[in-house]
Amino acid sequence: SANGSSATGSDAASAGKTTIAMVTHGNPGDAFWDVVKSGAEQAGKDLGATVTYQGDGDPVRQSQLIDSAVATHPDGLIVSMANPDGVKASIEKAVAAGIPVITINSGLEESLAFGAQTHVGQSEYAAGQAAGKRLAKAGATKVICVIHEAGNTGLEDRCRGAADGLGSPVANVQVDIANLADAQNTIKSTLLADPTIDGVLSLNPGIAVAASQAITDAGSHAQLATFDVSKDVTTLIEAGSILFAVDQQPYSQGYLPVVFLTLQKRNGDVVGGGQPVFSGPGFVTKENAAQVATYAAHGTR
Amino acid sequence: MTGLLRRPEVGALVAAFGIFLYFSISTSAFLTPAGVATWLYSSSLFGIMAVAVALLMIGGEFDLSAGAMTGTTGLIVGIATTQWGLNVWLALVLALAAALLVGAFNAWLVTSTALPSFIVTLATFFILQGLNLAVTKLLTGTVAIQGLGAVTGFDQARVLFGSSFPLFGMDVKISIVWWILLTALATWVLLRTRFGNWVFAVGGQAASSRQVGVPVRRVKFGLFLTTAGAAWLVGMLQLFDVSTVQATTGIGQEFVYIICAVVGGCLLTGGFGSAIGAALGALIYGMALQGIVFAQWDSNWLKAFLGGMLLLAVLVNLGVRRQAGDRS
Amino acid sequence: MTGLLRRPEVGALVAAFGIFLYFSISTSAFLTPAGVATWLYSSSLFGIMAVAVALLMIGGEFDLSAGAMTGTTGLIVGIATTQWGLNVWLALVLALAAALLVGAFNAWLVTSTALPSFIVTLATFFILQGLNLAVTKLLTGTVAIQGLGAVTGFDQARVLFGSSFPLFGMDVKISIVWWILLTALATWVLLRTRFGNWVFAVGGQAASSRQVGVPVRRVKFGLFLTTAGAAWLVGMLQLFDVSTVQATTGIGQEFVYIICAVVGGCLLTGGFGSAIGAALGALIYGMALQGIVFAQWDSNWLKAFLGGMLLLAVLVNLGVRRQAGDRS
């Protein structure tokens, strides 16, 4: 795995230290975005660049954070676009100021139009779609999608994608990530209320653990799939409690753009050539779970 | 009749009964053993905190940091066991000590500055919220602690906090037992001990209480420490149930506790309320929360429904109190 | 000296100056035109609401629904224009009417039941939060409304709410102008009009005010409507700035407004405070929020930092008031 004290960064030749700002729509404490952040920071360490990270789910405040980051004149800007309209003006401002921008995660469609150099990652919708297809293949017909943060666009997109991938409507169930024990109750209640449910899609590893227990408690035979991996999730996959985990490989979504922007500064490279770089989705299944588990424990998967 | 109406929990009792009937009749899963076990469990987690918060409110204070504190305690145990390899029981004690420290800090600030506890605990809430996230990230590299199931001694502690036992065909979670015990204990303390008498007195009229020798400061310390202790317990119950804990655990729950206490008949202004009322408030909340799911309503309406319920409950309580001729 | 110290905003002024100096010196971007424009803009959105909430708090009431209401108004305009094809200006009026209705509802409940506004507006907060999500989802199928830029008339309205103009090399957002104007207006109203006099009186001693003929009920209505109006304005400023609105907009911000007002010297108990103080409180908040970005601190600590700041601010204010010999 990546070695923090890699020598690549120490002999950074170009003028001054490279600084790269990352501003996402992830609220503080969000497990997915935390891994993205870890990836970016590790890349910074590896390459001898300073990476700053900020995140706010509200488009107004996200764009303010972008403006603030731009005011510090970084060598590169990385932005996620859950709500492309919301950050459009700020991104264009950054581009106008001559700061290279890379978009990550969602916003693939608008990325180039806004003046970004490339897009790393893959939209939540597409990831959801892939998950839906895979669930369909496993025989699920009636699936619920557990939203752990009310009104979060990214999560809604995943569920929408899942419905389209599955080819039949998916009911959204709302729970609160701040109360996992009760989230488990709500999932259990849902399964009790409708025993015909045969698939559960969770969007967070913590919720996945709760959901797996809820399925057992409710005596349901629903198959469980989740987004994102964690140590517990890999264990559950190995045990067969979880069918698969969609891995958008958030670590790469954080790591790669930092590499690209550093390369551009040092070497003038423009990776991607105007085409997006897909970071996933990878699927973690019984076959590769053991291997992924070690990374997940370090917060890099 | 008036005497009965004057009890704080009458409104909540009627409401709880109504909600119980409604969901029992309109959904098929609500009254099944598995269904009952679920909404009872849901209620119990809110209820334990609601009872503690109700005591605090009767004593004339608020605690907005209670929700975040449930997260803090869980995170401490998680970090201490998985990162530092501490013994589970030691970690439990460590977490309890930390919670009590925060409670004591709240109490100390409130009693020594006479600032409103709303502001003081709002600040603590923010601080805890920040620390939960930042410290967890710093020490573990992630924002959620997992792998607790593999910690030695985890299963022993789980008996106390995360187990369940069969009863009437239900799979009863141990937290329900804690809830009932603590509600009974709180009721007993409130109505049958000196401390309880003092809690009412301090919330009803702090100055008078001081004059007759009630140790106001000590009572407030006791109340904040009780809330902290309850936060620790709920943190443990959640942790050992799902064997994972997020850095964001508990945020936003502080309002729920206050809502349960108010629905249960506690006055925001102190000096009036009951532990049973708060427990009933939590029961209403838990039944509604799971009942909505059983009824397969669109969960997007959840918050609106809960808001309406709160409004209705306080209006009913108000009406009941007016009926009883109580103008305080 | 004592007279000066007695002004509510002294503490906030000192703190604002300190934070300004700190970030100006320790970061290079804070004082650049682009930097200043950003933190001013950030402050302005908090500030407009904080000033309105401060008026309400001086008048002795709370509004926890103010945050969610900024979302409601934005969503109404978004839905009305993109879904129903309503004219932008009509949609603006519709949103304003809806906000005022909610404000009037709050005021009506508070004045006619004498329930604490904390509970009443907590209920409204939950209801709005639920409606924002459910209705948006129902009508649009998503939780965020986009494509507003394409609505006819959008650009006209944007001049009022979403434009910016160059000044001293800065790109000044129009919301900063609104903020300054409203702070000035609120200060003028508070100190130089009958209504302002009544606001202080109602918050300071409602019973006495009623006796000398102050229309207490009307004043409270006025204050809740002002908060609602401010929520509408902030909703519009946000909407026309980013031309998108999410169903979760504004949730959690209600505390921020109260914090800004309290940091600016408002008493939670009413009857004391100032609009300028609240504006300074928002300035502190905005500077800190963006200053942390400039200083490249780990954003995980943000909340803890803000909590500490709140604590410090109220303690400083307390000290200042004690110095000034004011025991109220």
Added chain:
Amino acid sequence: MTAAEPLGAADARTPLLEVRGLGKSYGSVRALSGVTASIGAGEVLCVLGDNGAGKSTLIKVLAGAHGHTEGTLLAHGIEQHFASPRDALSRGIATVYQDLALVPLLPVWRNFFLGAEETVGHGPFRRLAVAAMRATTRDSLVTLGITLRDVDQPIGTLSGGERQAVAIARAVHFGAELVILDEPTSALGVTQAGLVLRYIARARDRGLGIVFITHNPHHAWAVGDRFLVLRHGTSLGEFARDGITLDALTGLMAGGEELDALGPLLGRPASAGDAL
């Protein structure tokens, strides 16, 4: 500024206010009945009575807060039935309540004008006439013999007597011909009470009629022209100053007889020094 001939002495023949057989019931509770009294310009009518005697009820009727249910009330000789305090106020009757209706944190001048603020300008530019109100407040207070350091200090920082004075000055300023004072001296020490009595005398000398409610017969005696004694909601009579002595008044109002009746129960002989 010292004692002078009452300015309004000439008008004293038609009373400013007169009540005949006045009564007031709250539902079945008869709080007041058969009260007859009158008050002219430049006169002080003292209303005395123990707690619950009906003093506040009488004031509330005079002030227009409650309508009377029996008898007649005449202002300037014309029968009236006040519907509201504003109604009474418009006929020149102002009331200073015991709690003074002051807002402690507000500056003196804002309290002085609270609910009746003076404004300048029109439409949206209508604003408080701050300078004028400050000056008026200062002047009104000086007229009553009070000089404050600063009319901008919160009224909560004034002494009880000063606060009474502000309230009286306010009533006088707002064109009252008749000022009703509800126990203005009851919460004050001797010195402060003396000051308030002096303010009452000043106001009387400026030709105002004053209804002065108190339970201290000494205070009443110091400034009163007529004395109305209430007990249990009925009038024990209205006495002119020369028709009664302080001792008699004291005995009447404090319920000396009733206490004497209690005497045996208290294990004391009927007291030798009692006034009636």
Added chain:
Amino acid sequence: MTAAEPLGAADARTPLLEVRGLGKSYGSVRALSGVTASIGAGEVLCVLGDNGAGKSTLIKVLAGAHGHTEGTLLAHGIEQHFASPRDALSRGIATVYQDLALVPLLPVWRNFFLGAEETVGHGPFRRLAVAAMRATTRDSLVTLGITLRDVDQPIGTLSGGERQAVAIARAVHFGAELVILDEPTSALGVTQAGLVLRYIARARDRGLGIVFITHNPHHAWAVGDRFLVLRHGTSLGEFARDGITLDALTGLMAGGEELDALGPLLGRPASAGDAL
């Protein structure tokens, strides 16, 4: 239950409490000086004085809330310097403050025992002796001649007189030999005040010493054995019942002379009916 020979008359020779030249300064403010008085069992000492006279200051010293700064204080003939209210209480001196230190929403019996609850059981099973406390409350009140419908009703629903009675009964119950009452009748009507005076007489008859603070000389006269009159923090003397008349007392305490001195300023001749 009616008037009887004071039970404790025999002990009256060594006073329960005696003060000699007692004084108290708050920093530079000399709130009280040179007060000499004594009170024996079965005696009522009335402390009279206008507002600000120093009555509360005297009580606070006797009750142990503040230490004295001059003179001596003797309980049962032994010199004392009380450090706290508990200290005074342990020497049998209980104080009933003017605001009564009651919690309105709490039931009567809980208020009765507040701060001194009786418990049964041990360790974690120690609990309130509810039945016993209810019974005690009812009995104590009956001894003073009060029968409540329900000792479980919130004390805020009792009348002022009843609340005073509960407070007095509480002081008596908790073993006080000497009960200090701060203006127990000032907020009450004649009937209620009469009741309270009767409770005082009952307590006295049971052998208690009573310090009764009031500004109503009639009330003092009705039950008092000795009278201590304060003005501006100094004693105008302690008088035995047969050494003074009610009139003299009235004049002394209400500051009749001072008001007379004000006379010319008020535009009145020095009043004819004044008592001194």
